[in-house]
Amino acid sequence: MDRKFFKVTDYVIFGLLLAASAGIGLYHAVSGGRQRTTQEFLMADRSMRCLPVSLSLIASFQSAVAIVGVPAEVYAHGTQYWFIGCAYVLGLLIPAHVFIPLLYRLHLSSAYQYLELRFSKAVRVCGTLTFIFQMVVYMGVCVYTPAFALSAVTGFQPWGAVLATGLVCTLYTAMGGLKAVIWTDVFQTAVMFAGQLAVIVVGVQKTGGPAEVWRKVWEGNRISGLDLNPDPTERHTFWTLGVGGVFLMLALYGVNQAQVQRYLSSRTEREAVRSCYMAFPALQLALALSCIMGLVMFARYCGEDVSAGLGGASRDAMVVDFVMDMLQDLPGLPGLFIACLFSAALSTISSAFNSLATVTMEDLIRPRFPAMSEETATRLSKSLALSYGLLCLVMAFLTHLMGDSVLQVALKIFGMVGGPVLGLFCLGMFFPWANSTGAGVGLGAGLAAAFWVGIGSVVTRSGAGRAPPVSCSAVPPSHNSSEAVLRAPSGLQRFYSLSYMWYSGFSCCCVVLVGLAVSFLTGPMKEEELTPGTVFPLVGSVLRFLPDELKFCRGDRPTASPPEPPEPPHKTPNGLPALQDAGETASFLPDRRSPFVEYETAV
Numbered sequence: 001m002d003r004k005f006f007k008v009t010d011y012v013i014f015g016l017l018l019a020a021s022a023g024i025g026l027y028h029a030v031s032g033g034r035q036r037t038t039q040e041f042l043m044a045d046r047s048m049r050c051l052p053v054s055l056s057l058i059a060s061f062q063s064a065v066a067i068v069g070v071p072a073e074v075y076a077h078g079t080q081y082w083f084i085g086c087a088y089v090l091g092l093l094i095p096a097h098v099f100i101p102l103l104y105r106l107h108l109s110s111a112y113q114y115l116e117l118r119f120s121k122a123v124r125v126c127g128t129l130t131f132i133f134q135m136v137v138y139m140g141v142c143v144y145t146p147a148f149a150l151s152a153v154t155g156f157q158p159w160g161a162v163l164a165t166g167l168v169c170t171l172y173t174a175m176g177g178l179k180a181v182i183w184t185d186v187f188q189t190a191v192m193f194a195g196q197l198a199v200i201v202v203g204v205q206k207t208g209g210p211a212e213v214w215r216k217v218w219e220g221n222r223i224s225g226l227d228l229n230p231d232p233t234e235r236h237t238f239w240t241l242g243v244g245g246v247f248l249m250l251a252l253y254g255v256n257q258a259q260v261q262r263y264l265s266s267r268t269e270r271e272a273v274r275s276c277y278m279a280f281p282a283l284q285l286a287l288a289l290s291c292i293m294g295l296v297m298f299a300r301y302c303g304e305d306v307s308a309g310l311g312g313a314s315r316d317a318m319v320v321d322f323v324m325d326m327l328q329d330l331p332g333l334p335g336l337f338i339a340c341l342f343s344a345a346l347s348t349i350s351s352a353f354n355s356l357a358t359v360t361m362e363d364l365i366r367p368r369f370p371a372m373s374e375e376t377a378t379r380l381s382k383s384l385a386l387s388y389g390l391l392c393l394v395m396a397f398l399t400h401l402m403g404d405s406v407l408q409v410a411l412k413i414f415g416m417v418g419g420p421v422l423g424l425f426c427l428g429m430f431f432p433w434a435n436s437t438g439a440g441v442g443l444g445a446g447l448a449a450a451f452w453v454g455i456g457s458v459v460t461r462s463g464a465g466r467a468p469p470v471s472c473s474a475v476p477p478s479h480n481s482s483e484a485v486l487r488a489p490s491g492l493q494r495f496y497s498l499s500y501m502w503y504s505g506f507s508c509c510c511v512v513l514v515g516l517a518v519s520f521l522t523g524p525m526k527e528e529e530l531t532p533g534t535v536f537p538l539v540g541s542v543l544r545f546l547p548d549e550l551k552f553c554r555g556d557r558p559t560a561s562p563p564e565p566p567e568p569p570h571k572t573p574n575g576l577p578a579l580q581d582a583g584e585t586a587s588f589l590p591d592r593r594s595p596f597v598e599y600e601t602a603v
């Protein structure tokens, strides 16, 4: 395969993307409150509107991994992956109507502050450390992917690109804070869509029009019907994608700090909920564009496996090769696609830097130094954002040593590490009996179970493995079933071949079950021990049917003098009263006795 080279215009467009992003960072560094408080630097003054927040929500976890990984997946295995779009429905409705009302009204800065209000300081620190681990590994994959996908087929310098994107992103995140992160996300999401659209339009035209593309993908069996096979080891079925995917979405859109921080930065709860709704069509569009790109690529190459010619390089690199093939003789368009890839990457790693700086500040440092001045805290937050930026470069290097299908790697990280954190929040929100011992042990058990199956699948090569060769007309062979026939797997091997799409659901349920069991063994939580507003009221109405000693009756307390809740949730960690948005956040305050979030006032 001949290498493709970029022209000066392409490098100029790439440079413009970096310059514009840095410019937005600089603008937010010198405008508004000039990033002199942590409220502004980490929370965007809690003044954001729903449009930028919604675009920023989709940008956080839509990186170059999805831009190249999804087309590669569709090219090799057909459109079954598209059914993950079904999971977006509940995956956004549940955050909008369960997680946002509960978390927003507690007036938090970090999602993991909830864990202290509901359980204990120790559980909060465990949740925070798990999140940090997840995001640090993930951001390495994110910064690595576009650089190396490009360098596999072009003369693009991979480490130069890693350095340039890592440093520019660090710069605008450390200068402009969350406002810069959100507004660059808006701009970068637009560039991302434009790049994908350009590839599709040109690709369809060069392949002979939509009808021809359709004929080829239809004859090549790339249009997948609904696969209702209930086998949980089947990699992609409606159940793994549409149901397992809901847990994946909840781990990302419900409890991940990067997203929760965006909800909390909204000026009202209603705006936060609305941004969740508005993210839905944008996410569907992003998914559709990536899947269509995979189909066009299939129609163009019709089964000849180009990746063989790439000298061991992955199918991910093949996507870039296809794009360069399409766009090469059109001035500026290769540059637009590079900008698209790096936009997707930048918007994800900037979210990672900012959210990592936030949790490190709010969950790990500030509780230890409650007297720290706002000025010091802000300066420290900026240097934290900077340090995570540099750590990201190290992680890119470690990713370089790993190597696998990047989409699967990213989704596995979300499932293995994000799933247990989701379980922790579910345990706290829906099960009032759960105590902090249960939560701690549950989290440990969930992580252990997730890593057991995750590492087991890699070691025994039952889960991922090599993709089968692609042929123009054959039905894409289902990976797991073919291996199952070869090996006649034992019980443990079947466990290892659990579809990676189930990782988050599986580990989340482990945390809840173990957490509940341990809580009942060590003495379940009593109503008077619960902080107001930390339990979702849905459970309250179900509780009526339970035996007396497990009952949590709202406002109907057995003790005459209600003890004060451990810590009023409307205080910031440094002890200063938090800014109160009129009405919206104060709704739970009048009835201090109820542990349940007041749901009557919900939007």
Ligand SMILES: CC(C)(CO)[C@@H](O)C(=O)NCCC(=O)O
Pocket: 058, 061, 062, 063, 064, 065, 066, 067, 084, 142, 252, 283, 348, 407, 410, 411
């Ligand atoms: C996470 C979802 C499913 C939804 O946002 C999708 O964007 C995706 O597949 N992301 C892959 C990971 C990444 O792009 O970095």
Ligand code: NA
Pocket: 058, 059, 060, 061, 062, 063, 064, 343, 344, 345, 346, 347, 348, 349
């Ligand atoms: Na992104």
